[in-house]
Amino acid sequence: MSLRIDDLVITLGDRPLLALPALAVAPGEVVTVMGPSGAGKSTLLAFLSGTLDAAFRARGRVWLAGEDVTNLPPHRRRIGLLFQDDLLFPHLSVAENLAFGLAPGLRGAARRARVAQALAEAELAGFGPRDPATLSGGQRARVALLRTLLAAPRALLLDEPFSKLDVALRGRVRDFTFAAARREGLPCLLVTHDPADAEAAGGRVLELGRG
Amino acid sequence: MRAAPWLTATLFLGPLAAGLAGTLLPAFGYLPALGGDSLSLDPWRALLAAPGLARSVMLTLGSGLAATLVALLLVLGFCAVTQGSAWARRAQAALAPVLATPHAALAIGFAFLVAPSGWLARLASPWATGWDRPPDLPIPGDPWGLALVLGLVLKEVPYLLLMAFAALGQVPASASLRAAAALGHRPVPAWFKLVLPQIYPQLRLPICAVLAFSLSVVDVALILGPGTPPTLAVLVLRWFGDRDLALWFPAAAGAVLLLGLVLGAILAWRLGERAVAALGRRWIATGHRGGQALLLRALAPAALGLLLAASLAGLAALIAWSLAGPWRFPEALPAGWTLRVWRAQSAEIAGPARATLLVAVLSTLAALGLVLAWLESGAGRRLRALVWLPLLLPQLAFLFGWQVALVRLGLDGTLAAVVWTHLLFVLPYVLLSLADPWAALDPRYARSAAALGAGPWRVFWAVKLRLLLRPLLVAAAVGFAVSVGLYLPTLFAGAGRITTLTTEAVTLAAGADRRVLGAYAALQAALPLLAYALAAALPAWLHRHRQGMRP
The missing domain is CATH 1.10.3720.10 (MetI-like)
Incomplete structure (x- = not known):
């Protein structure tokens, strides 16, 4: 599985917002995208995840494992998305959050076992029935990543997912996330302000310019 | 979707x-089903010739504008003096049941309260009033429409208060007042100078809705308003309901007149807004720090408390009467309780x-x-x-x-x-x-x-x-x-x-x-x-x- 983006130009009206040279991210590789606010980082993520507002015009194609996903609706792309906030659904338990993205083919006891196994692997065994609001910041971050991985994504987009964690926690969650991406062989695009993130990712760094 | x-x-x-x-055409004589197949001004002549029309119009305008103005001033006064205090939240919670109560039930409860044989008269009789029989007073239904205005205020205050709280949540009200205090302004006048202009745009539509409603309300006017002559809306409804279908024509003309009154009142209100804004700007420009507003501080919460008490007492009166056994005047409570009526x-x-x-x-x-x-x-x-x-x-x-x-x-x-x-x-x-x-x-x-x-x-x-x-x-x-x-x-x-x-x-x-x-x-x-x-x-x-x- 690899993520490929052809020469990309996104414009709003006749104002160019973003130009990105062709880019290929190999399985398990983390490419970091940096740039000042307004450089089009969130526009790029919206384009890749399929939620770009209709007012924008994008030229360029996105390929996932050889399939052109440019025109697929967001829920068919299987591109995992992690934000600054964990965005665990507050009305669901931890287990229900994890089951939300798990493919419907797996049923009953097997389904519950898959969720329990994921929790155990993340050192969260027994957390299934818990209210997400009662978890610590680090636990919530891990559950959010597990939820994304259980949906069997073909790539990961990380939108400054570590910036709200305190410094002590940040390193651990970062390592946990990158390790998971490598283990699953997921191409990974990390958008961040923090040079330490880029350093920890250890891969290529792309600087988006202004305009 | x-x-x-x-x-x-x-x-x-x-x-x-x-x-x-379908209202405009009959107002000008066109309603083929009733034999009106050409345009004419006859409905308007009939309307203008109706006895007491001028008084109906005055009553409508007077009660509608008074109810809107009183409700708005009470709400603004209350918001100004309670800004940032816990009272604002408490008031909101206390008023929720009144907000949910239909106009008619509230008006009937209010009538049970203020009628000559109502709860207030009973509580004050005979020791204070000397009445051992209900006095012969035209309440509710007083010819000046006071009961009607109060009945409307009862319901419009909670509504406008809710709208005001919602608007206040979207503007930096407390920060504005802190900035004003740092410049030596007292909080209540500063609220009117700084916060009101920020929330008013969001209040404008609800206020206009209250104005339109108060001018054209029928159920509350039937329950609390005067009967001869009634407000224009009640007069028109009487004609629409009359057996003589020919009265539909002047009724339609009356409905159009009511529409004109409402649109005119909204226009006048907008002009009034501008005049008040211009005066307010001059007041602000003088740099006066304003007084302590002691009167407003005492009056606004008291009036609001009184309104709330009246609403809840009215609702209690509804229940009390429906469960009352024999209940002689001036006893404050019935001699016994019974489910007879409900059964x-x-x-x-x-x-x-x-x-x-x-x-x-x-x-x-x-x-x-x-x-x-x-x-x-x-x-x-x-x-x-x-x-x-x-x-x-x-x-x-x-x-x-x-x-x-x-x-x-x-x-x-x-x-x-x-x-x-x-x-x-x-x-x-x-x-x-x-x-x-x-x-x-x-x-x-x-x-x-x-x-x-x-x-x-x-x-x-x-x-x-x-x-x-x-x-x-x-x-x-x-x-x-x-x-x-x-x-x-x-x-x-x-x-x-x-x-x-x-x-x-x-x-x-x-x-x-x-x-x-x-x-x-x-x-x-x-x-x-x-x-x-x-x-x-x-x-x-x-x-x-x-x-x-x-x-």
């Missing part, structure tokens, strides 16, 4: 356009109660469906102004013509017609109470769900609706309460074949047994309260193990 705003617009514009045209009326009351519930549930569900589809489509922002129209026009001005159109469609007196007509008034309030929470929902929840593979329907049902369950149920309760309280729309679209607790209660208020009236009005008040209680209890129970879902 995309069609929802347009479908709603059609559902709205149809009745409004047909209704206005005797249970068969009679069940039909209207069922119809009330059915119409309210159906119109609320229809409104919720349309509003959700509308919000989800993200389109139709400009169409929002349209849904305010039924609240800004006098109901009489289009309901008569709409009834004529319903007759022609063969729909008059059907459940569908009543639900459709209720929708015109239910949907605006549902949209109003749901639009802000919907817009405030973090869009990243939906994006996260989509990235996890959930399609648009699943995102809508399993994520958005569940996250917004609380405001959704509140909006449903608001819509339900609005529907339960509607009088004229039920009367016209129901064509006498569908009667609700509201139409029955207003009819009974004309002089039936006070015990029976108390039972109808109490039940009418109870239904919306139950809906509100359910809307509060259900999410609290469902989310008892979910801290993140608590307000």
